[in-house]
Amino acid sequence: MIETSVTIVILLMLGAVTIGIVRVRGLFAAVVLLGIYSFLMATLFIVLDAVDVAMTEAAVGAGVSTVFFLGALYLTDTVEAPPVHGQFMPLVVALVTAGALVWGLSDLPEFGSPNQPIHQQGADYLARSMTDTGIPNVVTSVLASYRGFDTLGETTVVFTAGIGVLVLLRRRRNGKEGS
Amino acid sequence: MIAAALFAVLAAMALVLVRALRGPTTFDRLLAANSIGNGAILVLALFGFLTDRPEFLDLGLTYALLNYVGIFAVLKFFRLGSLGAEAEADKS
Numbered sequence: 132m133i134e135t136s137v138t139i140v141i142l143l144m145l146g147a148v149t150i151g152i153v154r155v156r157g158l159f160a161a162v163v164l165l166g167i168y169s170f171l172m173a174t175l176f177i178v179l180d181a182v183d184v185a186m187t188e189a190a191v192g193a194g195v196s197t198v199f200f201l202g203a204l205y206l207t208d209t210v211e212a213p214p215v216h217g218q219f220m221p222l223v224v225a226l227v228t229a230g231a232l233v234w235g236l237s238d239l240p241e242f243g244s245p246n247q248p249i250h251q252q253g254a255d256y257l258a259r260s261m262t263d264t265g266i267p268n269v270v271t272s273v274l275a276s277y278r279g280f281d282t283l284g285e286t287t288v289v290f291t292a293g294i295g296v297l298v299l300l301r302r303r304r305n306g307k308e309g310s
Numbered sequence: 311m312i313a314a315a316l317f318a319v320l321a322a323m324a325l326v327l328v329r330a331l332r333g334p335t336t337f338d339r340l341l342a343a344n345s346i347g348n349g350a351i352l353v354l355a356l357f358g359f360l361t362d363r364p365e366f367l368d369l370g371l372t373y374a375l376l377n378y379v380g381i382f383a384v385l386k387f388f389r390l391g392s393l394g395a396e397a398e399a400d401k402s
Contacts, residue, residue: 137320148331151331160339163336163340177353177354189372194380197380197384201384
């Protein structure tokens with residue numbers, strides 16, 4: 132009961148902050164509001180009993196992102212340029228994306244239901260991983276065999292991010308040599 | 311009792327949020343952001359005691375450190391106009 136009402140209160144505050152972020156014109160104020168958003172989000176995650184996610188949200192969203200945004204503000208400008216194109220098309224894209232996400236949500240199993248796939252399959256990994264995969268370490272067998280494609284996707288993302296950072300650093304150094 | 315305190319803190323956060331959204335100057339927003347960070351820590355602690363898991367207090371400490379780093383970076387940005395890279399470059 133208390134949990135539900137706290138969740139609703141925080142969700143309302145999140146909605147207000149989101150509208151504020153969209154409406155505010157000064158980019159510096161937007162950065163501050165984004166930090167507030169992250170702290171509220173982390174609190175919401177804790178109320179929903181996802182402490183590890185809350186920790187990540189607070190560290191990345193409120194901590195590092197604020198510093199990165201400030202660095203970006205220093206390199207660019209603190210005032211938002213007036214929009215060049217109309218605002219109709221971005222609105223349509225955002226609405227379609229939101230609709231697709233809500234539609235996808237309807238396919239999720241019910242919260243706390245015992246019929247979730249996670250409770251029906253995979254609970255016996257300890258017993259069958261050795262005969263299935265032949266890997267003695269169960270964690271490794273889950274990561275590299277049962278969820279192999281998942282891990283491949285994650286590795287691709289990290290690899291892409293690493294290449295992006297390398298390219299950026301390389302360009303910076305070349306520019307300095309040229310000047 | 312703890313539930314009442316929890317809702318009081320939430321109400322305080324909502325009031326501070328109004329200042330963050332309407333605040334005429336950036337410093338209003340900044341102070342509001344810091345206060346909301348503190349409110350989040352309080353909610354974390356109170357909710358931990360409410361659900362009989364006071365271990366959440368450790369997380370609160372980490373939140374306080376993060377809040378400090380964020381505000382410190384923002385204030386440094388204000389004072390120097392940058393994150394301090396230029397000042398270090400001048401020294402070397």
